[in-house]
Amino acid sequence: MSILHELRWRGAINQHTDEEGLLKLTQEKSIALYCGIDPSGDSMHVGHLIPFMILKRFQLAGHKPVILIGGGTGSIGDPSGRNSERPLQTMDTIMENAEKLSNQMRHLFEAGSEQSGIKLVNNYDWLSELSFLDFLRDFGKEFNVNTMLAKEVVASRLDTGISFTEFSYQIIQSVDFLHLYENEGVQLQIGGSDQWGNITAGLDLIRKKVGPDANAFGLTIPLLLKADGTKFGKSADGAIWLDPEKTTPYEFYQFWFNQDDRDVIKYLKYFTFLSKEEIDEFEKQVETEPHKRAAQIALAEEMTRFVHSQQALDEAISISQALFSGDIQNLTADQIASTFKDVPSSEAPKEERNIVEFLVDVTGIEPSRRQARQDITNGAIRIKGVQIKDTDYVISEADSFDGRFIIVRKGKKKYFLVHLK
Known part of the structure; x- marks a missing residue:
């Protein structure tokens, strides 16, 4: 099964510029392809993974992925998917985020290994060297404003307004595609469905600068929705x-x-x-x-x-x-801290207390001493995973995880975390 046939079976192709040409190209040789991500945050989430899983599949099929971290484009903001301008971040923040995203990519793709075929690039390296006049003369002249306005990513923002900065994003991303085509031999750009306009703009720029026979392609991945119609991720x-x-x-x-x-x-x-x-x-x-x-x-x-x-x-x-x-005794304090970080909690000193008082006064998991005694007697209370049925039981540091936490469970699912200080 070819890589494109596999992607089709997996439901991972939304749009492509020339499926027959791309199929022929990928069957004839190993190609270089790229996908980009802007460092607007210091970590990817699972929604970001979608196009990069496709990139990984190309890697496993013997092709040569290039991952673009958008230190340059990230400084101005991609207009897609929002009705307002992206807040600008400092360059220090952008570069810190870029390094963290690069480390995540290295982990996922094992970049740096001679066998991996992965290359990481940052478009700040070439965009920062481009003067404003060169940008207008060499690239701005190649873009028709009417065509840019018709792109879905821009058209969707016309009612609410879009700055020239974000309007120019598709030109800058097109410059990236051209740069990678000329310097890294990249022939395919992949991205989410919202990137179609930017990708095709890049293909147009390549053909204007290199020639109409330039062998370059674009492919997008469908918007992934859950069965209830909401966005995945x-x-x-x-x-x-x-x-x-x-x-x-x-x-x-x-x-x-x-x-x-x-x-x-x-x-x-x-x-x-x-x-x-x-x-x-x-x-x-x-x-x-x-x-x-x-x-x-x-x-x-x-x-x-x-x-x-x-x-x-x-x-x-x-x-x-x-x-x-319910057998949590062997969990470590660090595991308790991460696993129960979102359950109701309180703080208490490291001192011995009767279990009834502890449940009412420290945790509040019981509304009254009468109810606490009843639940204890009925076996509904567990401390550190151990069922306690004695209303005279004394809570001590021995019931804690490494002297840091005490976990109370009421019934089957109701937990409470006490931080000892």
Whole structure:
């Protein structure tokens, strides 16, 4: 199966400029292709992964991906997908973000390895050397304003207004494509569906500067929607980041594990490198044994391993199993800190207290001493995963995780975290 046929099967092609020509080119030789990301933040989230998963597939098929970190374009802001101007950031912030994104890319693509075929570039390196007059003479002359206004990304902003800075973004991105075509041999740009206008503008510029027979192509990936029609990439708590400090590997694992049966096969095709035969088998299991969630488990394992590591996956599975069984005694204090960071919490001194007073006065998980005694007697209260049925039990530092936290569980799912000080 050719790379384009595989992408078609995976539902990963939205638009292309010349499918027949690109198919022929990719079958004849190894090509260089690129995808870019602006350093508007210090981490990618799972929504950013979509085009880069396609880039990774080209890499595995023997092609040569170039990753462009937009230190230059990021300083002015891409107008796509918003109804207002992007706030400008300082160059120090942009460069710090660029370095962090570069490190994430190196991890995902193993850049620097002779076998990887990956190259990282920053468009600040060439855009910063371009004078304003050269920009207008060499490139501005090649763009018709009426054509630019017709591009969807600009047309969608005309009612609310768009600055000349963001209006010029498509020219600058076109300069990037031309630069990479001439200096890195890049013949294909890929991006999200919102990048179609910018990509085709770049192709037009290449043909004007190089010649009408320039062998360059564009390809976009569909907007990924969930079964309920909402945009993929966010949980109820917000974006799912690749940075483990922003979204822990456990949270990352759970995000994928909790995907809807209606979406999971689509995500296996988009995000994993499992074969067609393997995914077809998971599709059968979703239909016949959905309660086993085999497809969700595979998705969570593949993605956590790919984005983080096998060690991070093992830890995420260990935490998941501990929470499912309620047997949390063997979790570390650091695991407790990350796993229970969003549950209700309070602070308390490191001193011994009767469990009834502790539940009412320290945690507030019980509304009254009478209710606390009743729940304790009925076996509804667990401290550090251990069921406590004695109303005279004394809470001490021995019930904590490394002297830092005490975890109270009421019933099956209600947790409370006490920070000891």
